[in-house]
Amino acid sequence: MVKINYQQLKKILPGLRRNILLKNYTTFRIGGPARYFFKAETKKDLIQAVKIAKRYNLPFFILGGGSNLLVSDKGFKGIVIKIQLSDYRIKGSEILTEAGTPLSLLVGKSIEKNLTGFEWAAGIPGTIGGAVRGNAGAFGGETKDVVKEVEVFNLKNLKTENIKNSDCQFGYRESIFKKKRNFIIFSVVLKLEKNSKKKIKETTKKYLIYRKERHPQEPSAGSVFKNIGIDKLKRDFLKKFPKAKKVIKGKTLPVAFLINQCQLAGKKIGKAQISRDHPNFIINIGDAQAEDVKKLINLTKKKVKSKFGIILKEEVYFLGF
Numbered sequence: 001m002v003k004i005n006y007q008q009l010k011k012i013l014p015g016l017r018r019n020i021l022l023k024n025y026t027t028f029r030i031g032g033p034a035r036y037f038f039k040a041e042t043k044k045d046l047i048q049a050v051k052i053a054k055r056y057n058l059p060f061f062i063l064g065g066g067s068n069l070l071v072s073d074k075g076f077k078g079i080v081i082k083i084q085l086s087d088y089r090i091k092g093s094e095i096l097t098e099a100g101t102p103l104s105l106l107v108g109k110s111i112e113k114n115l116t117g118f119e120w121a122a123g124i125p126g127t128i129g130g131a132v133r134g135n136a137g138a139f140g141g142e143t144k145d146v147v148k149e150v151e152v153f154n155l156k157n158l159k160t161e162n163i164k165n166s167d168c169q170f171g172y173r174e175s176i177f178k179k180k181r182n183f184i185i186f187s188v189v190l191k192l193e194k195n196s197k198k199k200i201k202e203t204t205k206k207y208l209i210y211r212k213e214r215h216p217q218e219p220s221a222g223s224v225f226k227n228i229g230i231d232k233l234k235r236d237f238l239k240k241f242p243k244a245k246k247v248i249k250g251k252t253l254p255v256a257f258l259i260n261q262c263q264l265a266g267k268k269i270g271k272a273q274i275s276r277d278h279p280n281f282i283i284n285i286g287d288a289q290a291e292d293v294k295k296l297i298n299l300t301k302k303k304v305k306s307k308f309g310i311i312l313k314e315e316v317y318f319l320g321f
């Protein structure tokens with residue numbers, strides 16, 4: 001394997017930095033240093049960084065808004081490539097946007113242009129690329145409902161291709177981009193609909209107020225675990241735990257209920273705490289360490305498994321563990 005040092009790398013990838021603390025790039029405010037860190041402002045930048053990482057066998061990680069991420073205290077011994085591409089264009093009821101555009105900006109632009117369909121995303125941090133990968137959703141809406149097409153860079157053949165919505169294999173917090181790790185999302189076409197600005201504004205405001213009142217305001221990575229599809233519950237589950245019937249929303253059982261029933265809300269390890277406001281959030285109440293968060297995650301999984309026989313699956317992505 002050809003080895004390369006920082007100075008040599010910097011010559012071929014100007015803008016490359018080293019030992020950059022990742023806690024400053026995550027909403028959790030947790031995480032050690034990236035050995036190398038590069039902000040990709042254009043597709044060309046991004047392709048070059050990926051090609052160089054591959055050529056020199058350096059592990060790399062694509063970072064969006066860092067809002068669904070737990071980075072280890074040791075950091076990441078490779079190149080973190082932060083997606084900064086954030087151009088967008090609005091044509092009729094379609095928004096063509098690069099992957100690094102913040103969701104908040106797209107929600108704002110949709111309101112401005114009287115476009116409905118994206119109100120549910122109000123208050124979700126992160127980028128549209130991250131949202132497409134995880135099929136982010138809230139209040140009954142999901143990214144899959146507004147995506148028409150996704151432009152990706154395929155790491156297998158180093159070529160760009162377009163993937164139609166029907167081929168994205170979207171599911172609850174799932175997509176082809178999450179299942180197969182060989183795609184980097186470059187840009188997305190969102191298909192919205194025209195509606196009255198007043199109505200769009202009202203709905204958006206309602207969702208923002210809900211978040212402010214019910215969700216913790218401390219640093220976090222949002223929901224730690226995926227909610228449970230009721231089709232996944234054992235037959236006698238609702239007989240054994242009748243209280244669960246009251247909290248089922250549509251076809252899902254909120255994990256927050258299970259965590260609450262295990263008396264874990266408010267549980268602290270170090271400066272990490274299971275939120276009392278929303279027990280599926282772990283919050284950073286000081287200078288929390290990733291290890292503390294990991295311990296809380298493991299404890300929650302253990303307790304929920306032992307009380308309910310349910311194996312929780314993480315929604316948060318782990319880097320550097």
Ligand SMILES: Cc1cc2nc3c(=O)[nH]c(=O)nc-3n(C[C@H](O)[C@H](O)[C@H](O)COP(=O)(O)OP(=O)(O)OC[C@H]3O[C@@H](n4cnc5c(N)ncnc54)[C@H](O)[C@@H]3O)c2cc1C
Binds near residue numbers: 063065129131136222
């Ligand atoms: C307070 C709070 C509230 C939240 N509420 C919600 C909610 O209601 N619903 C919800 O679904 N989520 C919610 N989240 C979680 C999070 O905001 C979303 O999952 C968001 O879509 C993640 O996007 P990101 O850009 O921050 O991704 P990151 O955290 O940067 O990355 C997450 C994963 O996506 C990958 N990725 C990012 N960009 C790309 C790209 N361009 N191409 C390929 N892979 C990429 C990364 O490699 C990583 O594996 C919340 C988070 C917080 C902190």
